[in-house]
Amino acid sequence: MPHLTLHRDVGFPCPLVYDVIADVRRYPEFLPGFHAVRTDGHDGAALRVIQTVGGLGLTTTFLSHATFDRPHTIRIVSTDRPFRSLNQTWTLSERGPARTHVRLQADYALADRLAGVVFDRLYPGLLRGGLSALIRRVSAMHRANVGGSRVPRADTARGEAGR
Template identity: 25%
Template sequence: MPKFQSRQKVNHSASQMFDLVADVQSYPDFVPLCKSLHVRGHQETSEGSVLVADMVVAYKLISESFTSKVTLKPQDNEILVEYLDGPFKHLENRWTFEPIDGLAAASVIVFYIDYEFKSRMLAGLMGAVFDKAFHKFSSAFEQRADRIYG
């Protein structure tokens, strides 16, 4: 089962980075492999906001759609993505945003993903591409933050 985790210091606050990652509707503009994203439901809970979103990922001639439940927890600086439907056996994705003491305009982004495709053929075709894309995710979000926040 492929897993990937990264920790990256950025020159933006934890709350700025949380807001940027929470803006899932903008993902097709800058996230590697994300062709489209549609939020089909939104609910406020005691934990925070819960979204149900459909994302289409594409690479060359391969395109797959999957549905996730996204829980936004601003009080914890955490975003949890839970897999609901699509080409995976499972998918868990977690973002945390850690303030850095003494540096109001800096934070550490922790990105974690654990996934497994249902199909061995799809895993063979997309596995290496996904791994490369996940390595680029943190930098894609940092570059987006630089453009938005300066």
Template identity: 25%
Template sequence: MPKHRQVAVLPYAPDQMFDLVADVKRYPEFLPWVMGARIRRRSETLIVADLLVGFRMIRERYTSRVSLDRPGRIDVTYTEGPFRYLENHWVFKAHPDGCEIEFYLDFEFRSRLLQRLIGPLFHEAVRKMVAAFEARARKLYGDPAAIRKAAPVAPHENPA
């Protein structure tokens, strides 16, 4: 399967973006193709979750371990389901304009049929997924342009 790596700078704090990505139970509310999420176990550093994903006539459930290294990194490893492997990580770094986010995804289905169906759509699907996270950040944390416009201007004194 093709690999996807993307780096973007978003105008939000690293801890905000970390919290958004770590909120796995909310994925069905905003991520395309995620139809359900069930948290099996959660601690400060680990989430074990089942996700139900669907595309056209295909429905698959898989389990993953989500390792949380707040606020800088989230690693996802596949444990059970339709994949040969799944590797995914997010890295969050402070940036003068907000947060630099590195997103990496690589997976391969066990089924050659699924591989052939999804393969040609892989990069477009990942772009839509990343755009969904960006839209969710705007919804949760506000439109950065609007926030900058609404920020109060500090009064300045006129010299006498």
């Protein structure tokens, strides 16, 4: 099964970075390839997340389960097509009052072998681009906070942005 690990140190507080990653319903606003995301209750401690993603004229919708351990870990798993297996873990570590180390680990395999060959070539670039887009979003939210606006915290218990 392919494995990818990405690391990035960012100049933003850990809780802010965590909240942007945890706010899955807003992914279509800033993450390339995300067309729609909705939450559908819980399976035990895991939030059910239905995602429509795509690119190059192809789209797919699948179910994943997300678990949250604020402010340090978010885990996303799926065995729904197109995946045979998807395991993504975001781990955040404070590096100071306004620095965070972001680590994204992904293990994945597609159900269709032919599609998997293509996906194996595209997915690392998609994750790198997604991480960069996420950091730009964190930067925008940080500027909004500094300017006096309140940024809603992701309410993962209900699967929506808190007030």
